[in-house]
Amino acid sequence: MADRPTVPDDPKPTSLATRRSGVRAGGPQGLPLVALRETVIFPEMIVPLQVGREKSVNALNAAVATGGPIALVTQRQAEQEEIEKPDELYGVGTLAKIAQVVQLQDGTVRAIVQGQGRLRVHDFVQTSPYIVATIEELHDQAPGGVEIEALMRTVQAQIEQYVANGAPVPPEAAVAARNITEPGLLADMVAYSPDMTTEQRQELLETIDVVERLKLVSNFLARQVEILELKGRIQSEVKSEMDKTQREYILREQLKAIQRELGEEDPQQAEITELREKVEEAGMPEDIKARAIKEIDRMSRIPSASPEVGVIRTYVDWLVGLPWNVSTEDLLDIKQSALILDEDHYGLEKVKERILEYLAVRTLADTIRSPILAFIGPPGVGKTSLGKSIARAMGRKFVRMSLGGIHDEAEIRGHRRTYIGALPGRVIQNIKTAGTNNPVFMLDEVDKIGMDFRGDPSSALLEVLDPEQNNTFQDNYLEVPFDLSKVLFIATGNLLDPIPPALRDRMEIIQLPGYTQKEKVEIARRFLIPKQMVNHGLKDKHIEITDEALLELVQAYTHEAGVRNIEREIASIMRKVARSVAEGRRRKTIVDVKKLDAFLGPPRFEYGELEPEDQVGSATGLVVTEVGGDVVAIEVTSMEGREDFILTGQLGEVMRESARAAPSWTRSHAS
Numbered sequence: 001m002a003d004r005p006t007v008p009d010d011p012k013p014t015s016l017a018t019r020r021s022g023v024r025a026g027g028p029q030g031l032p033l034v035a036l037r038e039t040v041i042f043p044e045m046i047v048p049l050q051v052g053r054e055k056s057v058n059a060l061n062a063a064v065a066t067g068g069p070i071a072l073v074t075q076r077q078a079e080q081e082e083i084e085k086p087d088e089l090y091g092v093g094t095l096a097k098i099a100q101v102v103q104l105q106d107g108t109v110r111a112i113v114q115g116q117g118r119l120r121v122h123d124f125v126q127t128s129p130y131i132v133a134t135i136e137e138l139h140d141q142a143p144g145g146v147e148i149e150a151l152m153r154t155v156q157a158q159i160e161q162y163v164a165n166g167a168p169v170p171p172e173a174a175v176a177a178r179n180i181t182e183p184g185l186l187a188d189m190v191a192y193s194p195d196m197t198t199e200q201r202q203e204l205l206e207t208i209d210v211v212e213r214l215k216l217v218s219n220f221l222a223r224q225v226e227i228l229e230l231k232g233r234i235q236s237e238v239k240s241e242m243d244k245t246q247r248e249y250i251l252r253e254q255l256k257a258i259q260r261e262l263g264e265e266d267p268q269q270a271e272i273t274e275l276r277e278k279v280e281e282a283g284m285p286e287d288i289k290a291r292a293i294k295e296i297d298r299m300s301r302i303p304s305a306s307p308e309v310g311v312i313r314t315y316v317d318w319l320v321g322l323p324w325n326v327s328t329e330d331l332l333d334i335k336q337s338a339l340i341l342d343e344d345h346y347g348l349e350k351v352k353e354r355i356l357e358y359l360a361v362r363t364l365a366d367t368i369r370s371p372i373l374a375f376i377g378p379p380g381v382g383k384t385s386l387g388k389s390i391a392r393a394m395g396r397k398f399v400r401m402s403l404g405g406i407h408d409e410a411e412i413r414g415h416r417r418t419y420i421g422a423l424p425g426r427v428i429q430n431i432k433t434a435g436t437n438n439p440v441f442m443l444d445e446v447d448k449i450g451m452d453f454r455g456d457p458s459s460a461l462l463e464v465l466d467p468e469q470n471n472t473f474q475d476n477y478l479e480v481p482f483d484l485s486k487v488l489f490i491a492t493g494n495l496l497d498p499i500p501p502a503l504r505d506r507m508e509i510i511q512l513p514g515y516t517q518k519e520k521v522e523i524a525r526r527f528l529i530p531k532q533m534v535n536h537g538l539k540d541k542h543i544e545i546t547d548e549a550l551l552e553l554v555q556a557y558t559h560e561a562g563v564r565n566i567e568r569e570i571a572s573i574m575r576k577v578a579r580s581v582a583e584g585r586r587r588k589t590i591v592d593v594k595k596l597d598a599f600l601g602p603p604r605f606e607y608g609e610l611e612p613e614d615q616v617g618s619a620t621g622l623v624v625t626e627v628g629g630d631v632v633a634i635e636v637t638s639m640e641g642r643e644d645f646i647l648t649g650q651l652g653e654v655m656r657e658s659a660r661a662a663p664s665w666t667r668s669h670a671s
Contacts, residue, residue, distance in 0.1 A: 031095075032059035033071040033121070033131040037078045040201035041094045042188040043115040052108045053081070058130035060109055064101050071135050072096050072113065073121055074202060083131065086121050092206040095119045095137060118205065140184040142210040151214040152183050158221035159190070165228035168194050187213040195224050268304040272296055275316050283325040288480045292319045315417060318424060318478065323437045327486065330438075331395035332363045344389035345382055346526060347519045351375065351510055355390050358488075369467040370438075374446065374491040374504075377512030380562020383492040384444060390490065391440035399430040400442040403457070407450030412460035414477035424477040427464055431482070438486035446503070447493035458500045465489060465506045514561025520554045521547070528567045536574040543577045545570075545591040552593045556603030559630075573599050619662075621655070 034049075034056045041047055051057055063070040073093030075083060083089065096113040103109055118138040125132040142148065159177040163169060169192060180186045187210065191201050200220065207213040252273075259269075279292045299312040331337060337359055341352045354373070361368055375383040384400070391398035406412075414425035423429070430441065443465075449458050463469050464484060471485035491507055493499060515523065529545060558565040576599050577589045591599070618633045645663050647656055 029135060030125045030132050031069060031071045031135050032062045033073060033093075033124075033133040033135075034059050035075045035083045035089060035131070036072055037075060038198050040074050040191070040198060040205055041072050041096060041113070041115050042191050042201075042205060043094065043117050044185060044188065045094075045115040045191075046099070047113055047115075049111050049113055050108055051111065055083075055128070055130045057107075057109050060098065060101060060111055062130060063098055069095050069097050069116060070113070071119055071121065071133055072115075073133075074198070084127055086124055086133065089121060090202050090206070092118060092120055092138070092202075093135075094205070095135070118208065138208055140210050141208055142183050148183050148211060148214070151211065151218065152186055155186055155190070155214055155218055155221065158218060158225060161225050162193075162221055162228070165225060165232060167224065167228065183214060184210045187217050190217040190220065193220075193224070196220065268300075268309075271313070272300050275299075275313070275320075278320045279316070282320045282322075284319065284322075285324065288319065288324070291480060292316055311417065315477075318428075318432070319480070321432050322428070322482065323431065323435055324482075326436050327438045328396050328436045330359070330362055331393070332359055334359055334363070337393040340393040341389055344392070345386060346522050347515060348382070348386065348512065351386060351512065354508075354510060355393065359394065369485055370488045372465045372467065372489045372491065372507045374493065374499075374507035374509050375512055376447075376493050376496050376509055378514050378561035379494060380560060380564035381512045381514055382562070383512060384442065387440060387442040387490045387492070390488070394440065394488070396488070397434040397436050397439040398442070399434045399439050400444060401426050401430055402444040403461075404445035404448040405450055406457045407455055409455045409457045409460035410476070412457050412464065414475040416476050417479070422477055424475045425460075427473070427484070428475045428478065428482065431484075431487070437483065438488070440488045440490060443489060443491040445493060446491040447495050447498040458503050461503060462506065465491070465503065467506075515563060517551075517554055520558075520563055520566060521550050523563050524550050524554070524566055524570065528563065528570050532567065532570050532574045535571070536578045538574060538578060538581070541588055542581050543574070543589050543591065545573070546593075549592050549596055552596055552603075553600075555607040556605055557596070557600055559605045569600060621658075623655070 034051065035053075036049075039047075051060055059070065071093055072095075073089045075089050077088070080088065095116045095118070097116055098111055099114055100112040101109060102111070118140075119135040120138055122134040122136060125134060156177050160174040163171055163174040173189075173192070177186060177189060180189065187204070190196070191204055196204075204213060204216060207216055255269075256273075275296050276293070279289060279296065282289075282292075284292065295312050295316055299309055299316075302308050302312075334356055338352070338356055341355065345352070358368075358371060375386065377383060387400070388398050410425065412425045412427060414428065415422035424432075427441075431437065431439070434441075443461075446461075449461075451458060463473055467485065470487075471483045472481040473484045474481050496504065496509065525547075533539070533543070553569055554566060557569050560566075573591055573596075577591075580589065589595075597603075615633065617635055617637055619636045621632045621634045623630050623632050645660065647659055651659070
């Protein structure tokens with residue numbers, strides 16, 4: 001049980017003018033001592049103490065038996081149970097008279113003690129069964145004069161100010177302070193404040209010089225008054241702000257009620273109220289919300305006939321319509337996503353692997369920056385449709401923006417609001433269309449951006465496609481930042497070279513080289529034929545294309561890296577079968593190699609194979625381009641003349657270089 005008062009830290013004296021009694025004059029003397037925890041008792045203070053430690057109970061009983069005073073000293077460590085040495089206590093304590101002692105049933109003792117004066121502990125005479133210490137009484141050093149009078153008046157005024165500002169002390173304290181004429185007692189009275197810590201109280205108790213003690217409490221009171229004034233000012237500001245908001249709300253509600261009763265609700269006011277509600281519900285960041293409210297306030301002050309009202313209304317509508325905090329949740333089931341990608345596309349293993357890696361990382365780290373993927377490959381290999389498959393696999397919305405022929409950077413960044421008919425750029429427009437802030441955003445034909453005297457849109461794209469910058473993308477129209485870092489951007493293009501180096505550096509290039517013969521046949525069987533059958537209203541009972549016919553179609557009738565021409569040829573076959581069905585044919589049409597000749601005409605291409613024997617006047621060449629390659633036969637002839645080497649026809653630079661390399665090798669090995 002702690003030896004401390006039963007009331008915490010703010011004991012109140014029963015009388016400020018209680019006189020000392022039972023104190024012996026003279027030098028050091030032995031007295032029973034009680035160690036207090038986190039409690040400092042001052043002269044003239046009457047305090048109820050509850051004592052539980054055995055030594056403390058014995059000390060109280062000994063003092064009561066002799067009818068003498070007792071020493072009350074605060075221990076340095078509150079949690080310490082046994083006190084054995086004087087240095088475990090503070091040096092200065094209080095000499096007290098025991099007014100009343102009550103023995104409780106649980107063995108503890110409740111006593112009422114009254115402080116008599118200060119004392120200094122010199123040494124312990126005994127420590128068992130209770131502590132007896134040699135103590136020396138200390139008397140206040142209180143010189144008279146003007147200084148002490150001025151200090152007393154200052155402290156009294158500060159106590160009044162302290163109480164007036166809402167200090168946690170009884171209001172009578174200020175009156176009591178005015179009636180105290182003894183300077184030491186006035187300084188000790190401040191110890192009643194709950195704002196004073198145990199350390200501060202002990203420092204006050206140890207200050208024997210009354211002038212220094214008054215200065216100490218004056219500094220304490222000045223700081224507490226400053227804190228209370230600041231607290232009051234803060235509370236006043238908060239209350240006035242709340243009152244202002246509440247008042248505005250009540251007035252608006254009253255205005256609405258009056259207008260409803262009169263049946264003359266102001267259309268502009270109704271529109272402004274509606275806009276305010278939309279802004280509150282939009283979930284936009286606080287700084288952008290403040291900007292929108294500011295624009296609405298400006299709108300409310302402009303006459304409704306002014307064109308500026310429409311401009312502001314459109315602007316706020318754009319701010320409200322953007323998905324500031326609307327996101328779709330990614331489908332992070334890797335196996336399911338792999339199945340969806342395989343279902344939509346045959347082949348393209350590298351691309352699928354990259355997308356699944358991205359999803360796998362998302363399952364482990366929520367705050368990953370979305371990559372900027374660039375699919376580069378020949379036409380018809382499925383770059384655009386692959387973007388739709390990625391969106392479906394991830395469970396995200398899909399938006400597409402074609403960059404082909406764009407030459408104005410305002411298409412990307414938007415126009416300033418100073419222009420008539422200004423709008424945000426197409427990036428922000430598509431984000432609004434998607435309705436979420438994390439769609440799959442496809443930038444088609446990124447290699448065909450126009451660049452001339454009218455502008456350079458590719459430079460405007462740098463901010464959009466830079467993962468380090470696009471979290472604060474600023475559209476010229478909105479003039480507030482929008483976070484694009486959650487968007488998965490996918491760029492597509494046929495060639496890598498026309499893409500500016502700075503733009504290319506921000507993208508992760510994934511090459512789609514085109515399909516092999518086997519892949520083309522599989523794509524035709526799995527995707528193109530079912531699609532064209534649906535488009536032409538045909539069913540399995542109407543048509544069947546054999547595997548041999550498909551292979552012949554790929555080899556002899558198309559010559560491309562993608563599958564667009566194959567789809568066209570299949571559509572041509574379907575049209576002819578559809579006509580025969582419409583004319584009354586009931587039997588199933590089996591399209592084999594022979595039927596291909598009837599439906600599509602003679603083969604248009606020779607499949608690239610070497611001739612079985614060397615041909616006179618012919619050299620074999622290998623042609624390689626971005627969209628595929630072929631084996632070709634080039635006609636050559638030798639003739640008399642000088643060491644000239646003649647090339648004819650529309651040969652590219654690489655072919656001309658290869659041709660010149662051949663005679664160079666021949667001449668170097670002629671011997």
